[in-house]
Amino acid sequence: MSTIKPDNFVLFGDICYSESLKTLRCVEGGFLVCENGRSAGVYGSLPEEYASFPQINHAGKLILPGLVDLHMHAPQFAFRGLGMDFELLDWLESYAFPEEAKYSDTDYARAAYTSLVRHMINGPNTRFCLYATVHVPAALLLMDLLEESGLVCMAGKVNMDRNCPDYLREKSAPRSAEDTRLWLERSAGRYKNVSPILTPRFVPACSDGLMKELALLQKEFRLPVQSHLSESLAEIEWVKQLCPSCRSYAEAYEQYGLFGGEHPSVMAHCVWAGDDEIELIYRNNTYVAHCPQSNMNLSSGIAPMRRFLNRGVKAGLGSDIAGGCHSSIFRAMSDAIQASKLRFRYVKPHEAPLTVNEAFYLGTLGGGSFFGKAGSFETGYEFDALVIDDSTIAAPFPLSAEERLARVIYLSDDRHILQKFVRGRCVKE
Ligand code: GUN
Ligand code: FE
Numbered sequence: 001m002s003t004i005k006p007d008n009f010v011l012f013g014d015i016c017y018s019e020s021l022k023t024l025r026c027v028e029g030g031f032l033v034c035e036n037g038r039s040a041g042v043y044g045s046l047p048e049e050y051a052s053f054p055q056i057n058h059a060g061k062l063i064l065p066g067l068v069d070l071h072m073h074a075p076q077f078a079f080r081g082l083g084m085d086f087e088l089l090d091w092l093e094s095y096a097f098p099e100e101a102k103y104s105d106t107d108y109a110r111a112a113y114t115s116l117v118r119h120m121i122n123g124p125n126t127r128f129c130l131y132a133t134v135h136v137p138a139a140l141l142l143m144d145l146l147e148e149s150g151l152v153c154m155a156g157k158v159n160m161d162r163n164c165p166d167y168l169r170e171k172s173a174p175r176s177a178e179d180t181r182l183w184l185e186r187s188a189g190r191y192k193n194v195s196p197i198l199t200p201r202f203v204p205a206c207s208d209g210l211m212k213e214l215a216l217l218q219k220e221f222r223l224p225v226q227s228h229l230s231e232s233l234a235e236i237e238w239v240k241q242l243c244p245s246c247r248s249y250a251e252a253y254e255q256y257g258l259f260g261g262e263h264p265s266v267m268a269h270c271v272w273a274g275d276d277e278i279e280l281i282y283r284n285n286t287y288v289a290h291c292p293q294s295n296m297n298l299s300s301g302i303a304p305m306r307r308f309l310n311r312g313v314k315a316g317l318g319s320d321i322a323g324g325c326h327s328s329i330f331r332a333m334s335d336a337i338q339a340s341k342l343r344f345r346y347v348k349p350h351e352a353p354l355t356v357n358e359a360f361y362l363g364t365l366g367g368g369s370f371f372g373k374a375g376s377f378e379t380g381y382e383f384d385a386l387v388i389d390d391s392t393i394a395a396p397f398p399l400s401a402e403e404r405l406a407r408v409i410y411l412s413d414d415r416h417i418l419q420k421f422v423r424g425r426c427v428k429e
Contacts, residue, residue: 013058017377018361026401037424066126066384067329068367070289071268071318077116080322088232109138126384150427156199173209202228211256224264231269260284271301288315292335294323302343306351316367333359387419
């Protein structure tokens with residue numbers, strides 16, 4: 001950890017951040033002020049009132065908001081890059097479930113999660129929504145390690161009581177709810193940067209009884225929810241058979257009040273959402289976690305991002321480790337753009353591809369807003385920042401800050417990150 005205090009200081013450099021989906025602001029040779037862990041604004045010349053703040057000179061470096069990963073599975077980090085010849089349901093059975101079962105062993109969990117958290121500190125993401133496993137001790141251990149890292153996370157003990165192997169299945173809905181209550185009570189008041197998020201894995205793995213129990217816990221503890229929605233065609237067909245009275249997959253969550261509305265929820269993938277489902281997502285203020293790399297690896301499809309954005313649906317990006325094998329949300333940005341171009345060219349010529357600035361918005365402010373005021377440098381936003389040394393990807397001709405940002409999105413890796421701040425604290429340098 002750095003010796004810089006998480007209170008008042010100024011970063012000087014070339015600053016870029018999204019003000020909205022359509023507006024990117026770049027200030028070359030600008031001052032970004034951190035006051036009490038929040039941005040006090042970006043200035044071309046430093047206002048007198050901040051002149052006494054310590055200044056860190058990053059002349060010639062890019063300064064960007066920290067990136068937000070709205071969807072990843074912590075236990076799956078261990079096998080990323082494996083099983084990539086499978087589709088979703090076979091991949092779950094062959095890779096995800098056998099690996100997740102190992103987290104009943106707390107020693108195994110400690111070793112695996114320690115290596116994951118080290119990787120997370122080194123990368124460009126500053127905020128995460130993550131899934132743990134069904135196991136309460138391992139979920140608490142993950143939260144402890146995340147808290148130590150300084151990263152801001154919503155983490156969930158997974159619920160699953162049907163249609164999965166015996167070795168991982170929770171034995172009944174009441175048992176799953178009891179364990180969830182235990183996890184919530186043990187984590188209460190324990191963390192500053194980590195908070196719990198209710199995590200029914202997906203409809204096929206959660207009985208009606210379990211959904212009802214979770215809805216009660218959600219109201220009692222006022223919890224946000226994360227889950228999966230309309231990811232693969234085989235999965236959607238399965239949900240139709242399991243929930244014949246529901247008009248859409250989304251309704252299978254909504255009928256229990258587990259789909260946004262009063263409590264925020266984030267649904268991963270939404271690849272096959274049609275008009276009705278998009279409307280339900282929009283009306284419930286539900287977030288879409290777009291996971292383009294996973295959707296390609298598991299041949300799930302290409303999500304209709306242009307339609308979500310046109311309808312005003314809230315959305316961000318997810319790595320979906322380990323459906324996606326790359327954790328960096330810079331990579332998710334370029335994947336999102338490339339996937340949208342294939343959709344535009346081969347599938348839906350009226351759905352314009354995502355632009356670089358739109359993808360940057362999704363990976364910062366778009367996902368960041370799920371955490372409140374995060375993902376931008378507008379005054380009052382929590383101070384999550386990356387200082388990027390892009391000198392090794394410079395061009396032999398002058399580039400604007402906006403052009404340098406595009407190259408960082410497509411070409412940078414963790415070695416280009418000079419410093420990383422979360423809530424005003426330096427977590428990597
Ligand atoms: N649907 C249910 N569980 C999972 C998971 O672990 N990964 C992905 N990509 N989809 C899921
Ligand atoms: Fe997932």
